[in-house]
Amino acid sequence: MATYELTINGKQYQVDAEEDMPLLWVLRDLLDMKGTKFGCGQALCGACTVMLGDSAVRSCTLPVSAVGSGAVTTIEGLSENGDHPLQKAWIEHIVPQCGYCQSGQIMNAAALLKNNPTPSEDEIDQAMAGNLCRCGTYNRIKEAIFTAAT
């Protein structure tokens, strides 16, 4: 057990955790931030995606000890009032069905647009390939990313 100083959504948190505990469970179980979801635990589905700096990371396989001083952004901190361009585009295209995968989809898309503000269809396909949606909302996700990118 060790103590970690984390920067999440612009705030400082101190947590006591085993060093191998993935960031996902630190967020969900220790900090009660439930927006980030558990889907596979093996970096295979993207449900747990958060941003570390400007990159999308799978929090289910990122040990808390490896987070360091990087700024973590979760769905709760993407925007103050739910009005990030991606969130607005998601609403405009009525993207979600069950909604479960969508935190991860949006955070992954946010990282994509940070690094590539006007992605092509192929680039979106490749960047989003790690995020599963069993309900099958891929086409609306893509349209929403295009909308947010313009």
Place this chain on the structure above:
Amino acid sequence: MIPSFPFLKKKSLDHAGNVFLPSRRDFLKIGSLAGGGLLLGVSFQCTTKAQSQAFVPNVYLSISPDNTVTIIAHRSEMGQGIRTSLPMIVADEMGADWSQVRIVQAEGDESKYGNQNTDGSFSVRMFYEPMRKAGATARHLLIKAAAQEWGVDAAACVAENSTVIHSESGRSLTFGALANAAQQLELPDQDTLELKEFSSYKLIGKDTPIIDLKDFVTGKAVFGADVNLPGMKIAVIQRTPVVGATITEYDASEALAIPGVLQVVKISGSGNPPGLTKPLEGLAVIADNTWAAIKGRKALQITWDLGDNASYDSKAQLETMKQSTLEDGMIRRERGDFNQAKQGAAQVIERTYEAPFYAHGTIEPPAAIAQFVEGKMEIWAPTQHPQWARDSVAEACSLSADDVRVNVTLLGGAFGRKSKPDYVVEAAMLAKETGLPIRVQWTREDDLHHDFFHSHSMQRIRATIDADKNLTGWNHHTVFPAIGATSDANELHPSDGELGLGCIDFPYEVPHIRIETHESKAHTRIGWMRSVSNIHHAFAICSMMDEVAEAVGKDPVQFALDMLADDKALDFDGEIKGEFGNYGESLEDYPWETTRLKNVIRRVAQESGWGKSLPSGTAMGFAVHKSFLTYVACVVELMRDDSGEITIPVVHYAVDCGIAVNTDRVRSQFEGGAIFGTSIANTSAITLKDGKVEQNNFDGYQLVRMPQSPKKIHVHIIESNRKPTGVGEPPVPPLAPALANAYYKLTGSRVYALPFKL
């Protein structure tokens, strides 16, 4: 006896519904709505013996003085949009301002809400009329209250945007201001109640955004595992690797040494057959947090008695099933004499079709939370069937159902998996045993290993063609371990219910038809998954129809139209040996109409440009399949690029689902259904060896990802004023065969086994 399974049981409904003004006591009973205003109850019986049932409301609708309209959603939300679609029917009919409507999720309670099983694509079908009546009753009362207040003729008043308006005098009052007065009035006569014209609806028949949208995109939506109770502990369970196995001994000392691990508790399993409601045998590691519980589970030492299924091999079973289809089976439908067709045939095409076990793979793995305090059990769970969960918990924990309360959270996908209450029962048993509030958390591995799988299947179809190129005979053998076998090991044949899903109602005008089934045993848990046996039946039938069309020298679309022949209502008169379920509805209320099937075929052909010449490296495939009373035709286009890679640029669907209540959610169900169907066709399969599932996570059990999924999915909705029918499941069955038929056009190879790689 061949069982039918829960969602196909007759549940003919008193469509009239009954709307009533509940007493003051009822206000108190549903505490969240207390505080004055107007409260309406709606009662409709899901039983044939309506009279013998106590008169109870299923849905409440209230208007509070602050002008908020509250509607109780009694169905589970799992991505189909039902929390939006049903309340919006009420709101539209009453003239409520949709932005001032609040939706409250009902707990699982049959005595309050009637049957809440959200399955079988029937929510909108069953509740469209009662919801409209509830809305119309409220509108009537509010208008009457306003008219009395102003001393004007009620007929001169209208209700819109949660306001009653008398335009002559320019007067208006909000629903909230009228609510108390409306509560004092007599109910209007339900039989002469006037409903709005379809064309005057503002929400019904339109693209209405789902109510949970904002919560979904901000991470605020509450799914099963998101519920947090003070002092809650997390349980992760090591379950039997083989269905029916039992623990002979175990050593938990290493697990208990892991920081955060508190206790290890044994769950006694159901043995064989496993049943649909009971947990599998296992050891639960209870810890302060999920990660500690996962680590603790890894450290358990368990010796298993693997039991009867230890040598089970699913591939070997498929081979045995294939052999069995060469024999005479149990005849389930007979028209004419197939042997005669065979003798007179110029050509017999004989093919087998194989499909694997499928797991539901909801991105939210099962989870449930239970708390046991002073003899009362309270549950929070993402469940499709809260009452079944409640009864199963009561039975497993020796409680009365009255002492069990089930709160329904949002479901992170369900597709039939979350009808089964096993994971809810696990949480309840552990909460009772430990006295702690417990969240049972399934991992992805747990979900894939211990699902109630869509059954694997083998089918053989023989089609006979005479010298004049007519399809004269159809002999369809189908064999698959039945859902019923999960509860009763003597269920060796598919049930009437399962055959009613796209097999026995083969609609084409073929003079000689024989449909047969064969025996097979279940060695794992079998359940229902989005469209159930329609999946494999449509694959076989639509693939064979494509092959026969080619053999008789016809275009497959034209061939399907020709084989449906005249416009008629099919009744399978005396041909079906058992019962034809028709999805729980009578053929009078929901006839099987060839006209409607032909309509969707023509529409999809027209919209997709079927028959036009295609650039080289592209091809189209067609399939048509009715399921859950909804008529669907599908065209899939494939494209091969210079590197040889095949993608799916376009899917077209034409759908006749009667009145499309929320057109956006109809389209989204078809978009998702196409992608779900693509996974079934191309990527997913569960296999078992030595009784154990061989796939562990989404690397072994693959789902279609964005790059492989159809790039464009067009949904063409037939305009209709017929009764609405379901759309959750019907998109799935025709996708795989349409894709397989396109693949044949593109590559020259027919597909006889799923999944197949593009």
